[in-house]
Structures are given as structure tokens and as C-alpha cells.
Amino acid sequence: MEKITFNAMREFIIENELTDSVSITLHPDNFDELVLDYLDFNDNQIERPFEILGIEILQDNSGDIPKSKIHIMENAQ
Structure with a gap:
């Protein structure tokens, strides 16, 4: 993307x-x-955890995710 x-x-x-x-x-x-764009759509309000359509959006702190790529991770059950 x-x-x-x-x-x-x-x-x-x-x-x-x-x-x-x-x-x-x-x-x-x-x-x-994405957060800045989200804030524009939601009158500068953001929920914690940060979700879009019920999907949690996380920031990669490991350096493993390349820029402009979306990594989908299964949640632990």
C-alpha cells in the first residue's frame, strides 16, 4: 500500500x-x-487501544515491519 x-x-x-x-x-x-489521519476524521479523539472497525492497530517497535507494508498478526486465544 x-x-x-x-x-x-x-x-x-x-x-x-x-x-x-x-x-x-x-x-x-x-x-x-495513520493516527494523524484518524484524528482528522474523529475530531481529534482517539480510543485506546487504537482500533479501526474493531481491528487493533499497533506500532512496530522491533524494526521488523518495512515502511508502507501492513503486517497482519493472529491474536492469542
Whole structure:
């Protein structure tokens, strides 16, 4: 995905039929961009944990996720 925006992430979640059994992890730069875009759509309010359509969005702190890539991770049951 070239630019990870709020609308693009919503479409990605819907197109891939993701459920709350997964989380999405993003490169820190993409995470920050997405949060700022999300704040614009939600009158500067953000929920914790950060979720879009019930899918938790996390920031990669390990350096494993490349920029502009979306990593889907199964949640522990």
C-alpha cells in the first residue's frame, strides 16, 4: 500500500474480511501518519487501544515491519 490512510485502512480491512481475531502492525512512520489521519476524521479523539472497525492497530517497535507494508498478526486465544 503506497500511503496508509484512514480510508485506505478501512478498505483493506473490509476487502480482506478481517475480524477481531487479528491485529495490524505498522512501521512507526506509517502508524504516526495513520493516527494523524484518524484524528482528522474523529475530531481529534482517539480510543485506546487504537482500533479501526474493531481491528487493533499497533506500532512496530522491533524494526521488523518495512515502511508502507501492513503486517497482519493472529491474536492469542
